Amino acid sequence: MTGRRRPSSRPIRAAVAALSTAVGASLLTGCGTVLPNEADDAPITVMTWAPQGTKATNMPGMPAMAQAFARWVNDTGGIHGRELHVVTCNEHNDAVQAARCAQRAQEEKAVAVVGSYSQFGRAFISPLEVAGIPYIGGYGLTQEEFDSPYSYPVNGGQAALLAGNGRQLASRCEHVALVRPDTIAGDELPQLLSTGLKAGGRAAAQDVRAPEDAGDYSKQATSALERVGADSALGTAAQGATLDSSCVTAALGNRTGTFFDSFRRVQDDHPKVRIASILGSVRQSLVDSTGGSSSPLEGTYATGWYPAADDARWDPMKKVINKYAFDDNRIDPNDPGTQTTWIGYTVLRSVLMSLNANDISARTVRNALDDGHAVDTGGLTPTLRWGYDDTLHVPNYSRIVNAHVTYQVVRNGRLVAVRKGFVDMARTLENYHPAD
Structure with missing residues (x-):
């Protein structure tokens, strides 16, 4: 990244799209009523991956937390009335499988990969970059998560x-x-x-x-x-x-x-x-x-990375877990993987709600984040932004915006x-x- 991005043309495109829809509706109905567009009600797809059932580190709580978050969002109005659909993928602690999960994100037309875990950054970042899919709130295990312009880390890894x-x-x-x-x-x-x-x-x-x-x-x-x-x-x-x-x-x-x-x-x-x-x-x-x-x-x-597990700032997450994943023993609210997924999805929801309901895509999500969209995580992190002036000057970790830790x-x-x-x-x- 060599400088600031140009001002987004999203408002102009949205206005043109709205005008075109209105004209088309007038021709069909003989009046100014806009007919509903079925595509506007389509679910918004995102993906979360993590290794499960392996002999090394397993993080089943991350995709489970993602699904619980989606159930909560959908039960409380969705994203501008649209369903948030979470696709999960088992990364198997394997570079080939990590790449396949990234390729599947493209096949599913995911607007983002959120709150995921993999030690094979080289394997999954490139396919996401080719597809233009942002990686939001990954666990922070690999250097690539803090080097790719398509990555938006919520912690210092x-x-x-x-x-x-x-x-x-x-x-x-x-x-x-x-x-x-x-x-x-x-x-x-x-x-x-x-x-x-x-x-x-x-x-x-x-x-x-x-x-x-x-x-x-x-x-x-x-x-x-x-x-x-x-x-x-x-x-x-x-x-x-x-x-x-x-x-x-x-x-x-x-x-x-x-x-x-x-x-x-x-x-x-x-x-x-x-x-x-x-x-x-x-x-x-x-x-x-x-x-x-x-x-x-x-x-x-x-x-x-975050406040201790008994801190009251985790209460909103715990309430969601209790209501929407009460019997899911994969989710440990004290686990930093679960906590990172919660924060990653908090970022996602904030960004999606800031966009026009009819103009949500991987590109518009990236544009909003690159333009400095600010996210309040309820004190679990400092306010998060990924604009040009928000990243720190850390060798090999150019995407870090939050270097806070707790003892x-x-x-x-x-x-x-x-x-x-x-x-x-x-x-x-x-x-x-x-x-x-």
Whole structure:
């Protein structure tokens, strides 16, 4: 994008279309009455995809939340009286399937892909760009989501989470090891975490690669403990640091629970080390399943995009879930995937309602967003805009408009906020230098 877009010609086209319809109706009826256009009542189709039933990370709550949102919208008047129709697709954690989901979005004539999850940005962004379909409120897992002009992210993605986690841990930990997936999407995580650590005056993170679908992570847990233990011992001699100031953070999605099981088994043979993670890896459901207030995750630090799950700003989403998806156990209101989908669809609805009912398409949705349409998310994010002057200057992440994160901790078995409000990571991310 090299500059501002030209003023939209949508009002002129709408006026011409209305005049043509009126003239045609007059010829048919002999008066000025406009006949209804059946196409104006056609459903508005959008798509949401996510992996389900795989051995790695699964996000079934995202398409389920999309369907619940559509039921709510349609039960409360639709979009200018038109039905919102959600098509879902199982991405299978597979690049070929991700591309097929994108191709299906074109076949279904979707006006947008909303609130979706995939680690294969290269596979799905290109087909969407060719079809001219905007990608609104994706989970934020891949660099392509923050580089394509057809993408409209609602959070700062993995970049903001990892840099934020580094800043959070810099105040607590002398040395940090990161256990992350040995994937293309995982390769950039250590540098992002280290950007936050360095901003807090700490050394770069130790990088521990791990398979994303393993059933045991004892080897990786041992490696992480040894690395921060060895570094801490050096720090003790040089700076008087203690081993208790070391931390291991994990970003393994659904497998983070499996990693922490392995971590607990090998930790007894090593110095005590604090554990941490990013939200999406540490979830309230994981804390509950590992003992609640007696969980070994008690005291774990976590960095998230949005307010803590017990914040009243989530009440509207929870009411929709309770009424329109009460018996759907795929939806966890505490899950950041569910929350991101809610925000993504909030953006979609706001944009659609701003358009002429007879002129809703992928092109008009993109034009409205590019022209700076502002979306109020009820305080779950800052006001969102994607105009030319709204994006941040982050290397490789040119589409970020929201770099806010929240600091949380597991306390008495609940993920709660460490401090009020958001922490803006924009300046830290602007100092990010991608590895060559």
